[in-house]
Amino acid sequence: MARFPLSPAARAFKRRFFPDATLAEWNDWRWQLRARIRDLAGLERVFALSGDERAAVARHRGPLPVGITPYYAHLLSRDDPSQGLRRTHIPVGAEYVRAPGEYDDPLGEDAHMPVPGLVHRYPDRALFLTTGFCSTYCRYCTRSRLVGEVGGEHTFSLPQWERAVAYIAATPQVRDVLLSGGDPLTIHDDKLGWLLGRLRAIPHVEFIRLGSKVPMVLPQRVTKDLARLLGRHRIWLSLHATHPDELTPEASEALDRLADRGVPLASQTVLLKGVNDDVATMTRLMHGLLRNRVKPYYLFQSDPIAGSAHFRTSVDKGIEIIRGLRGHTSGYAVPHYAIDAPGGGGKVTLVPDYIQGRDGADLLVENFEGKVYRYHDPEGTLGSAALLLAAE
């Protein structure tokens, strides 16, 4: 097996909580999956749980169980329940409270499945839900209704994949397929390779993307064979990144392997209250992604999933963060900030309003320092409304 880095923090964690694991086991993604922390006893062995966390874990039933790889557990605070990354993975009582405007399926995906597991909402794109399995379960997951429940309402099987592939093959307008789930990179190479090969063989499928959090939570999964497989099938990867602390030497190795094999990397981040909702943290994350050859792509306003209100910021906060990035750092480091419109309306990108108004033939625009400049724009109308409002 190819050598994999082991950061000093992970080494210390391993020595303390998994002393019997060999280095080869720790660096083997299958061992990481088998050794996941999945229940109250497993959590209490590592973390000093609060009463709220303990009660929330004890009452949990159904999808979105607890699941944390030993590797990822080393990034969570053992003593502080308010630490951002810990909050994203250890349940609390607020998860059981449905706030106004929250839904089990906020994006209306289930209503747009022509065959089970395939969402076809927009003409030229299809979302292929490949598995309900993830190596770690994020408490704010948009698909919390369908992940991690063996024998639950949503099942994933080879015959289902066959039907989804047949639907795409018979639907020539689908030129873009997004593989998601669950996490498709938890699927073994031979099965994943089979699926990618089938999709690649469909002439009208031009673009295949794969959404995954694996390089951040289970970087050992990115073996050289997997990177080669994704490169060979010309796959683009959408990386789910939450916080700069995730960008460890291990994650960097995984991202390097992918980039070296020609896999284009772009990130998606969910804006989460108390986790990454400040300009400094977000800047560190975006800079860290760029250093690892990942283009920051989307910053999402948190979807209104049932029981997620404790993670949701106002939209003002997202705009404030984009304002704090744009112009203050490289344009490459600035993601699109978007709301995924509830009910299946699609992504709506939001930007700070830099138009200050109009003065005759001049458009008045504000730069990142708050200074107003004139741009001669004799045929334009933008800014007129602002002027009228100011005059009222």
Ligand code: SF4
């Ligand atoms: S890895 Fe993705 S699909 Fe899995 S629980 Fe986290 S957000 Fe949901």
